[in-house]
Amino acid sequence: MNERLHAPMSRLLSSSRWIIPLILCLLGTAYVYWENIILDGYLPTSPQTVLGFFLLTLCSPLLTMFTLHWAYRAALLSEAVEEKREQENQHLATLNKIGDEINQSLELDVVLNRTIDRVLELMSLQSGGVRLLENGQLILRTSRQVSNNFVESEKIVPLGQCLCGQAAQTGQLIAVEDLGKSSTYANTTCACEKFQSVLSVPVRTAERVVGVIHVASQVPRVFSTDERALLMAVGHQVGVAIEKARLHAQLKALNQQLEQRVIGRTRELVDAKEELMRKADALHQVLTEERRIEEKTRAHIAHDLHDSVQQLIIGAMFETQAARDSMNKHPENAEQRLIAAQLLLRQIETEMRSAIYSLRPTALDAHGLVPALREYALGFAQHSGVECNVSVEGIPRRFNPDGEVAVFRIVQEALHNVETHAAAQHVQLHLMWNVRDLHAEILDNGCGFDLAEVTNQTRTHLGLIGMQERAEAVGGTLKITSHSGEGTRISLRVPVN
Structure with a gap:
């Protein structure tokens, strides 16, 4: 609308600023000519007439021309301002259009x-x-x-x-x-x-x-x-x-990383839950196995007591009764009967000590861990035929009784496995003492084994789990390293503070 009005106005004023003053000049001249020459019949000579002629034919057209020229310049300025505003509006519309399009997607x-x-x-x-x-x-x-x-x-x-x-x-x-x-x-x-x-x-x-x-x-x-x-x-x-x-x-x-972390953490929690369930099941099996071993041990001790100690006691009773009878009839035989009874009683003492030691080594309570392990290693070497050396580094000392028992039982189980499975000729037990913990290593030169394969074997696996559980129960750690044909190394660390 404004464009239709302003553009013709500037063009109209552009031509009118010359035409209208010229027309006014001609009209003023014609009026003076008509009034003074045609009607009066003579040329105007009076000052008033000359002044009127000057005003009508010169001043009025000039004033009109200046006014129209100013209006023309004002129209041009208005058109320029409007054109500038229109361009700015177009630029803003273009920017808005581009902005809308590029902001539709992230x-x-x-x-x-x-x-x-x-x-x-x-x-x-x-x-x-x-x-x-x-x-x-x-x-x-x-x-x-x-x-x-x-x-x-x-x-x-x-x-x-x-x-x-x-x-x-x-x-x-x-x-x-x-x-x-x-x-x-x-x-x-x-x-x-x-x-x-x-x-x-x-x-x-x-x-x-x-x-x-x-x-x-x-x-x-x-x-x-x-x-x-x-x-x-x-x-x-x-x-x-x-x-x-x-x-x-x-x-x-970041969201993807967070999702991956959540998925990873969820997977870890699921794995941890499964691991806990697996360990709980393994612990249940260990406890069941321990109860079975305990019952077997009790039955074995009862059988030994019945087969050996009880027979020895009966024999000692017969010998003492025979010695009593000989006191009156054959005094020379009474001493021999008493000596025989003493021998039987010593055998009974030995059998009882053996039975008690199998339950809990007395040397562990009386002398400490190192003497108990040396004594056990000596007995192990004698009845298994496997050479067993015990070496000590650092200064041995007594510590938590539960910890000492755990170390002893783990070494006992490890040596039992060497005797049963390793086919070894030599086993080394090395004890290293420091300020904070005891580091025990059991190293044999046997046939070794595949740890992953043994894990699937229930009986052997339960023995390894039992050792692991004993170590963890006293705040320790147990690491087993073995390869087929390369022997086995068991590393145990137990805090002693």
Whole structure:
């Protein structure tokens, strides 16, 4: 509406500012001529008539001409202001349109592709690309209407090099409207691509430059001031969108990492639960096995007592009764009967000690861990035929009774396994004492075993689990290292404070 009114007004005033004063001058002359010459029949000579003629034919047209000229200039100014406002509205509409399109997605690649498409459409161009600044280099992320050679050679542009690098470094728009006349850029890849006019716009946020929009034309092109200002505004808008897309990508990556951590933690918890259930089941089996061994031991002791001690007691009773009878009838035989009874009683004592030792070694309570282990190793070597050496490093000392019993039983179980499974000729028991803990190593030269395979064998596995449980019960750790044909090493650490 305003455009239809203002444009004809300026054109009308442009011609009227000369025509209307001329018409007024002619009308004034005709009026004076008609009134004084035609009607009165003589030339006007009076001062009043001459003054009236001057006012009608000269002053009034001049005043009208000045007034119309001022109105014409005012109309031109109004049209310029309106045109400027219209351009600003168009620029804002263009920015809003571009902003709406690039903000529809938070995916960085989608934002970059929409950006170059809208900018090329805005500039009525076909060739261009978008570069992002990464580690001091501009990386070409998307392009339009350029050769493969251009993409390969311009994939990475250092900061400050060529138009794009300079635009990113300075943060200013750089335009070359005729590459053929530019000595600075005549040999660039853009010139080889037969571009005539190129323009690089920095893409920036409020704090920093994040990339460059590069457009080009194969025919000479003048980039107006309004176009440059609009492209700078687009660069700011795109910079915000790119930063938002990057933040979205970072947030997405963090969410994925968090999800992976949650999945991993959940898996760990599930595995831990399964491990606890497995250990609980293994512990139940160990306890069941211990009860079975305890009942077997009791039965064995009862059998031994019945077969040996009880028979010896009966024999001793017969000998003492025979000695009593001989006191009256055959006194010379009484002493022999008493000696025989003493021998039987000593055997009974030995059998009882053996039975008691199998339940709990008395040397452990009386003398401590090292003497008890030496005594047990000696007995083990005698009845198994496997050479067993005990070495001690550091200063031995007494510590928690439960810990001493645990170490003794673990060594006992380990030597039992050597005798039963290892087919070894030699086993070394090394005890290392320090301020905080006792480190015991049992090393044999036997056949060794596959730990994973043995784990699937219930009876042997239960023995290993029992050793592990005993160590953990007193705050210690147990490590078993073995390979088929290479012997076995058992490392035990138990706190002694």
